[in-house]
Amino acid sequence: MCGIAGYVGNAPPRAQAIDSALSLMRRRGPDIQRAKAYEFPDCHHVVLLHARLRIIDLDSRADQPFNVANSAIVYNGELYNYREIRAQLKSAGHQFISESDTEVMSRAISHWGTQAFDKFEGMWSLARLDLSTGAILLSRDRFGEKPLYILRQKHGFYFGSEIKFLLALSGISPDLDWSQLSRYLVNGYKSLYKQPATFYSNVEEFPAASFAEAKTDGLSLPVKFWSPAYAPDARMSFNEAVEEIRLQLIRAVELRLRSDVPVAFCMSGGVDSIALISIAQKISNSAIHGFTAVNSDERYDEWPLVEETVQQLELSHTAIPTDTSGFLDGLRTLVSYHDAPVYTISYYAHWLLQQQISKHGYRVSISGTGADELFSGYYDHHLLYMNAVQDDEKLLNESIRNWRSYIKPVVRNPFLQDPRAFIDNPNMRDHIFLNSHEMQEYLTTPWHEPFTEHCYTPSLLRNRMMNELFHEAVPAILHEDDLNAMYYSVENRSPFLDRCLFEFSMRIPDRHLVRDGKAKIILREAVRGLAPTSVINNRRKVGFNAPILHFLNHRDPHVRETLLDDSIIFQHVRRDRIESLLDEDELPNSKSKFLFYFISAKFFVEAHS
Known part of the structure; x- marks a missing residue:
């Protein structure tokens, strides 16, 4: 606002x-x-x-x-x-x-x-x-x-x-x-x-x-003035949870459509954003307009689901190809405005999305932030779920079978390969700061910090979800969402971050959160009949991702000069390691991420030193 x-x-x-x-x-x-x-x-x-x-x-x-x-x-x-x-x-x-x-x-x-x-x-x-x-x-x-x-x-x-x-x-x-x-x-x-x-x-x-x-x-x-708490109602059935979440979500969207100016929707092919836009299409008297950043990387392409949703719901829609031209200049501008490094390359694409929302005359955008943390949407949640249901042998065995069939084939994290990982070792968190030992080698002085998390509840699954919501992923997303949108004078709203919706979700027993190998099953079933069935049934978790080398030509002498020229950042980051990254033809995911972190941090310290 x-x-x-x-x-x-x-x-x-x-x-x-x-x-x-x-x-x-x-x-x-x-x-x-x-x-x-x-x-x-x-x-x-x-x-x-x-x-x-x-x-x-x-x-x-x-x-x-x-x-x-x-x-x-x-x-x-x-x-x-x-x-x-x-x-x-x-x-x-x-x-x-x-x-x-x-x-x-x-x-x-x-x-x-x-x-x-x-x-x-x-x-x-x-x-x-x-x-x-x-x-x-x-x-x-x-x-x-x-x-x-x-x-x-x-x-x-x-x-x-x-x-x-x-x-x-x-x-x-x-x-x-x-x-x-x-x-x-x-x-x-x-x-x-x-x-x-x-x-x-x-x-x-x-x-x-x-x-x-x-x-x-x-x-x-x-x-x-408020503190979150997990207080499961053991008597609550799966169907009762689904029905109440449906009602609460409709109310949350309805409240966030209140505006004296037009409202737009950030739209991917995932169930989070499509759940919101499907509800809005049903309850709103105004035309619903979705905006999608189109990913050039086929590994993360959700376009077929977006296209099907647009046609089925008869939405107004604008597809925005990710423009990689002028990436370094654009990133430098964005870093300066954020008063901080930009956290991931996806937020650069989100910035371009907000630009188009503003150009189309919208002052409000709605996004799906918080759904993963509210309804269990990450791959490690499947294994934490095993810990939650370990005393129910039938449910545990069924969940392990589903995980092996549907989830394990797409999980690359080496610490998430064993379905009993959190049963055998409940304190294992090595999967979260993956490759941190490798990243330390890029610094001139070794830096290490032990992993910590807040304790909200003995439930391993819910405690992880609440840490993600209040101390990890969501605060970072909100920081980026706010600044990216406000750069173009757009207000971003997040219906999943609704007090009543959250507090009811904290009453749902853990056993209802995963079913048939599908995460966010409560959310999926809550919008069945509103959102396209193909979206509801899609198990694949994508999100917007793109390797850094899709955005810059690391063989370009000007690019190399920009990234390797004298800077205070090299008092803390080894220049020779950055040079070696730029010499590689392809970068694995961990190195691609670090190169983006480095560029973003370099631009930040140069702007504020």
């Missing part, structure tokens, strides 16, 4: 710094950029900045900072259930001056205090200033869909939707966090969100599902 930034303390930023930050915020909010400074006793200053992308209530009356109920709020995101909360507040006597979700959010906090966050279904990062006391409230949504960063100084702190906003306001050039860069190079993006670190040593990410208050004595410790 927007971009926010601000300052709280006794040394407010100068007008030039505020103007610089507002200029950088324009992509997140092209319609209007505004700032407001507030002064309170004891030399206490607050500055609120906002750039608006108008999605709900397109009138200027809903622009921010938004003043109501003796408060001022800047807010990035969407409150999907704003109509229902508005009705409750009107019944309690509140009178509204706009049709915006922003006003609903601010009045809800005024009415219920921080307990309002428990009522919100949406995505947000916000700062709300109490105009009578000067106290400010920060908060971020349950799943961390909307970003919020903090930069602390002795005289106060800065906050913002993007790190560049903090740097512009503060005038600070922070040191890079080389441990985080090494973590990325060796272990990949799934290692980056196990702690609240960023690629800058003194910039922190505000935690999801939390709020914190700031007065004259600084920012308090964040307080959790």
Whole structure:
């Protein structure tokens, strides 16, 4: 929806710094950029900045900072259930001056205090200033869909939707966090969100599902307003689970279709995105438009399933061939905007997808982020499922037979070849940071970090899924989704990241999650009759992948010069090892990934050193 930034303390930023930050915020909010400074006793200053992308209530009356109920709020995101909360507040006597979700959010906090966050279904990062006391409230949504960063100084702190906003306001050039860069190079993006670190040593990410208050004595410790929990209902049947997930998913999509501007769908050939677009086609009165990045690598081609879905559902559709021309220049631009290395090459393709969504006049896109982590969609989940059902000999043997028939033939990870892997060794996690020992050899100084995970539940399968959702894959995807979309002034929405949908999924017994060798079986059956049968029955997991050498000609002297020229990155990465990669005709998957990590990291440190 927007971009926010601000300052709280006794040394407010100068007008030039505020103007610089507002200029950088324009992509997140092209319609209007505004700032407001507030002064309170004891030399206490607050500055609120906002750039608006108008999605709900397109009138200027809903622009921010938004003043109501003796408060001022800047807010990035969407409150999907704003109509229902508005009705409750009107019944309690509140009178509204706009049709915006922003006003609903601010009045809800005024009415219920921080307990309002428990009522919100949406995505947000916000700062709300109490105009009578000067106290400010920060908060971020349950799943961390909307970003919020903090930069602390002795005289106060800065906050913002993007790190560049903090740097512009503060005038600070922070040191890079080389441990985080090494973590990325060796272990990949799934290692980056196990702690609240960023690629800058003194910039922190505000935690999801939390709020914190700031007065004259600084920012308090964040307080959790929601925590996930696995509480299976042993009596729940498979059919009951399917039916309720169907209802919850329809409701989640319906809420996320609320918009005063057109909505587009990111569409692959997988059941995740097609489930959403199939539901939308059934319940929406508007034409549904899907956008697909077409993969040039036949190993990952899903086009037949996309084409069948488009024809069967009679969708509007735009296919976007992956343009590899100008890859290095494009990646450099994207890295600079992300204030971080781009995590995988698929997010470069996603950036091109969002460009086309914007060019077609859309301001909202919907994606399938979170389905794998909610319904068990990864190959290791099959083996973790064996651990969950090991006491049911009949179900275990049937599951092993199905795994050997349908899953093992397509699994390449050497640690996932034994169906009893997690029965015999429940603590085995070597499959996650695969090839990290090989990646270490590319660094000038060996770097190693033991694998860690949070403990949510004794269920091995659910604990892995929740770690992926809150500390590994999903936070990284949300980071990339947000920045890629906002670069083109598009808001990305994720229906699978719905509180009620999540909480019900946490009541489904593990035994229902895999059936007949099919992962995500609950989701598949929930959209049977809505989505094409061929998509529902397709076991193959693809995703968008492409070798780095499809995007650049490593024999081109200019490419080699760009990648091997003098750079601070070579204080940490061995130049000779990169040169040897560029000398190879073909690169295995692990080396292809590392070469992309290296290029992305090189561009990042050059942009910010």
